[in-house]
Amino acid sequence: MSNPNDPYVERTVVEQPATVRTEYSAAPAASGSSNAGWWIAALVAVVAIVGLVFLFNNNNTSQTDLQAATDAGRSQAMMETAASQAQTAAQAASEASANAASSMAGATQAAADSARNAADRSAQASRDAAASAADAAQDATDAPPQQ
Numbered sequence: 001m002s003n004p005n006d007p008y009v010e011r012t013v014v015e016q017p018a019t020v021r022t023e024y025s026a027a028p029a030a031s032g033s034s035n036a037g038w039w040i041a042a043l044v045a046v047v048a049i050v051g052l053v054f055l056f057n058n059n060n061t062s063q064t065d066l067q068a069a070t071d072a073g074r075s076q077a078m079m080e081t082a083a084s085q086a087q088t089a090a091q092a093a094s095e096a097s098a099n100a101a102s103s104m105a106g107a108t109q110a111a112a113d114s115a116r117n118a119a120d121r122s123a124q125a126s127r128d129a130a131a132s133a134a135d136a137a138q139d140a141t142d143a144p145p146q147q
Contacts, residue, residue, distance in 0.1 A: 012025075
């Protein structure tokens, strides 16, 4: 009989009346040792080796390609620098414009104040001259005639 702990044995037990007991055992068909797994593993290993050889030997990068990539990187960096400098210059121009407008407003205010002061001085001088002329006229009418 076969080993009852053998996992590859299929047992079928048919119970009949107490007098007869029949037991059938069937073991899987013995298939010779198959090497298919080893062949598949060997094929995968060969494909991996060929892939690695191709990967490391496929260095088709020429000097012109490297030079073109270097030039492209350099031109991109120059464009980014120029854009940054343009933004800085625009910011400085905006600040200078604001400062100039503020200065111009201050100068306009100073000129207006100066003109107002000059007009006030001129008006005062006119009033003083008119008062002086009025005093002279008054003196001329009050003064006795000279002989």
